Amino acid sequence: MSYCPHCGAALDPRLLAQSRTLCPPIAALITQINPDWRIEQGICPACAMAYAQQFAMLRSEQSLHTSTTPPTTFPYYHPEKVTVLAQPERLPDYPAFGGHGVTIAFLDSGYYPHPDLTASAIWPDAPDWATLPATEFEAILQKRSSRIIQYVDLTDDGERIGLDQPSLWDGAGDSWHGQMTTVLATGNGLLSDGRFRGYAPRAQVLAIKIGRGGGRIPEEDILRGLEWLLHDDNWQRYQVRVLNVSVGGDFTEPWHQNAVCRAAEALSAKGVLIAAAAGNRGRAELLAPAQAPSVLTVGGYDDGNRRLAEARSHVTRYLHNYGVVDNGRHKSTHPHYKPEILAPARWLPSPILPVTGVFREMVAIDRLRATLASLEIELEQGIDPATMLPSRQPAWLQSAWQALRQGMNAHKWVHRYYQHVDGTSVAVAQVSAVAAQIFAANPNLTGTQVRALLLSTALDLPDQPAALVGQGILQPAQAVAAALRTSSGILAGLACSATRLTPDELQKWSNQGRVLQTKGDPATETDKRQAIYFGYYAPQATAVSLIGSFNAWQPEALPLQPLANGWWQTVFILPHGRHVYRFWIERGPNTPGEWCADPENPLRSASGYPEWHSLVVVE
Numbered sequence: 001m002s003y004c005p006h007c008g009a010a011l012d013p014r015l016l017a018q019s020r021t022l023c024p025p026i027a028a029l030i031t032q033i034n035p036d037w038r039i040e041q042g043i044c045p046a047c048a049m050a051y052a053q054q055f056a057m058l059r060s061e062q063s064l065h066t067s068t069t070p071p072t073t074f075p076y077y078h079p080e081k082v083t084v085l086a087q088p089e090r091l092p093d094y095p096a097f098g099g100h101g102v103t104i105a106f107l108d109s110g111y112y113p114h115p116d117l118t119a120s121a122i123w124p125d126a127p128d129w130a131t132l133p134a135t136e137f138e139a140i141l142q143k144r145s146s147r148i149i150q151y152v153d154l155t156d157d158g159e160r161i162g163l164d165q166p167s168l169w170d171g172a173g174d175s176w177h178g179q180m181t182t183v184l185a186t187g188n189g190l191l192s193d194g195r196f197r198g199y200a201p202r203a204q205v206l207a208i209k210i211g212r213g214g215g216r217i218p219e220e221d222i223l224r225g226l227e228w229l230l231h232d233d234n235w236q237r238y239q240v241r242v243l244n245v246s247v248g249g250d251f252t253e254p255w256h257q258n259a260v261c262r263a264a265e266a267l268s269a270k271g272v273l274i275a276a277a278a279g280n281r282g283r284a285e286l287l288a289p290a291q292a293p294s295v296l297t298v299g300g301y302d303d304g305n306r307r308l309a310e311a312r313s314h315v316t317r318y319l320h321n322y323g324v325v326d327n328g329r330h331k332s333t334h335p336h337y338k339p340e341i342l343a344p345a346r347w348l349p350s351p352i353l354p355v356t357g358v359f360r361e362m363v364a365i366d367r368l369r370a371t372l373a374s375l376e377i378e379l380e381q382g383i384d385p386a387t388m389l390p391s392r393q394p395a396w397l398q399s400a401w402q403a404l405r406q407g408m409n410a411h412k413w414v415h416r417y418y419q420h421v422d423g424t425s426v427a428v429a430q431v432s433a434v435a436a437q438i439f440a441a442n443p444n445l446t447g448t449q450v451r452a453l454l455l456s457t458a459l460d461l462p463d464q465p466a467a468l469v470g471q472g473i474l475q476p477a478q479a480v481a482a483a484l485r486t487s488s489g490i491l492a493g494l495a496c497s498a499t500r501l502t503p504d505e506l507q508k509w510s511n512q513g514r515v516l517q518t519k520g521d522p523a524t525e526t527d528k529r530q531a532i533y534f535g536y537y538a539p540q541a542t543a544v545s546l547i548g549s550f551n552a553w554q555p556e557a558l559p560l561q562p563l564a565n566g567w568w569q570t571v572f573i574l575p576h577g578r579h580v581y582r583f584w585i586e587r588g589p590n591t592p593g594e595w596c597a598d599p600e601n602p603l604r605s606a607s608g609y610p611e612w613h614s615l616v617v618v619e
Helices: 011-022 024-033 043-055 134-142 173-186 219-237 257-268 308-312 357-377 395-410 422-442 447-456 477-484 502-512
Strands: 103-108 147-152 205-210 240-245 273-277 296-302 341-344 348-350 413-415 420-421 513-516 529-537 543-548 567-575 578-587 594-598 613-618
Touching: 011 043, 024 043, 024 273, 043 341, 103 173, 103 219, 134 502, 173 348, 205 219, 219 240, 219 257, 219 447, 240 422, 257 273, 273 447, 296 422, 341 422, 357 395, 357 413, 395 413, 395 477, 422 477, 422 543, 447 477, 502 513, 502 529, 502 567, 529 578, 529 613, 567 578, 567 613
Parallel strands: 103 205, 103 240, 147 205, 240 273, 273 296, 296 341, 513 567
Antiparallel strands: 348 420, 413 420, 529 567, 543 578, 578 594, 578 613
């Protein structure tokens, strides 16, 4: 047994080791208050939470971005977190299902095999990306396993196929948009140490380049991409389950008169889910294939760079296009409004296109930021929370900061390798990625069924007109959990984790002798207690246990019971109060244990670590 160096509480040494993953600002705060502490010593989860709460007290309700001179190009709320949130921070997902075995096809203006599209997010001997010339960049990436399984260049009425095609590696300007959509959907976050990952970091990519010179994509070229997928069942050859379309046609037209929409309907009939961007003009118009009935049309919303739990009352609608589907026969009593679903459409982190001048400039900017920050420390200057500028700084240093921020703003900087982006092209990529997660969780589903799951689990926005927001906001984790519990799903008939049990349901579990209770806290008639069903999907695990504030975070003290389908479950009676928890996962004697939040519980609490704790409240 080990002990927390801050509070002295006894703690399993495996939990102390988790401190190495503390959020850097939290670790810096602990060091500031306790100068003798080193991160290698560890800290117990209770103390980490206390420091996280102290850190949160510095959070502003209003964005601090206008406090800089010049202002940053994105909102932020804490002086030590001047960046944007990752996708899973905004909308938590079900990370056990990263799209493995699923191919997402993309129709876009161009692509680049970015490092975030490699098979593994771990690269111990990674090169200094910023210093590599284009030829060496390509040579290094070609030695790694890429999840781009095929590249098809259909531009200028041609057909060139293969991962060795020059247009895949040229780094031209029209490559940026497709790189953005593919990485937002399937990136593993390699260049951000795993932080800026997409929802489907294990999915495969079929990259189809369409259009004319300079990135222009006429409607007939969108049609060529769809026809190529349909020809000889190319969609099936590459196991395409999802098609992401972040481009639109030339003019409005009823879908049944439009060749692109008819081709989209034909591909949808094969079982492929097609997700298309609604468009960014804020007009009552839909361009092909967004007006096709079976196409899932995606709009956007602005969360102000906040987590949805914090931002729901502040959510504003993005200026996406909208409309009503014309079925060409008779007017329905239930209009089919588009877009059908929304996803974050602003302040999303997206990689800079490598082998470009901008890529190298961003790295230089980041290095200069670090240099100026070091100068501040050497001069023993702090950060003034009111202005976000170093207090009492020399005039030359203030001028240097201002000049640096101008360069940062020019490239929409959020990280040395990433910038923030917006648009319905951004939003639809997230929906396509969650669709891939659903197919990975339940391969038996059709595209129509996946579409229904995405819509049925969306978070409604009752204060917004349905004609503009459809079913509401994408809910990644809930959609996957629902897919697991369809009649064809591996968890059919099982409750979701963190479900409260009725007295009758509790009695059923008690009769089976599988109910756990808190130790040293006997129940009384006046004690408010609640039976909670907990479960976790871990088919490769050798043991799973529940750890949290109710058992001093001790692994193996509250074991879950395995089912044959890979699901682990238990019922635990909790007393009145707020209880944070995770699952402790063991995968064998030679693999370190890990703790994981509950992907099926939407309630979360700040932990001090990159991933929040799950939360249960018994009232």
